[in-house]
Amino acid sequence: MSHTIKHKTKLLARVRRLKGQIEAVERALETEAPCGEILNLTASIRGAVSGLTAELIEDHIREHISNPDRDEDGARAEAAAELIAIIRTYLK
Structure with a gap:
């Protein structure tokens, strides 16, 4: 199951808030x-x-590349966690 389907309700709520902001x-x-x-x-x-x-990029990394919380390859898990942190900082 894709992460966008798994988190559909939460993502749609965010999109609806955006829609309201644009209407404002x-x-x-x-x-x-x-x-x-x-x-x-x-x-x-x-x-x-x-x-x-x-959020979408982070979920994509966790679902399709490496979930740092579950990946048994320590180096890959560390790299994924680092990439997620960079994305969060960059898109702040």
Whole structure:
């Protein structure tokens, strides 16, 4: 079973929150909200997309490459854990 199917409910909830954030930007533009408010809304969308991306990449590594919590090859487990940490930092 793919990790996206396994975590479908959680991932869909994140996507729905993103959808709501995008709709908030649309409403702000329609009501001619101040540009600072719109910039804050778009910054929150960027953070949410980065968080979703990081989660998907981490799950992909754990499912298809190496799960550092279960891999018996110590070097591979360590490398996978390091890659996950790098992804989390990069997409923060």
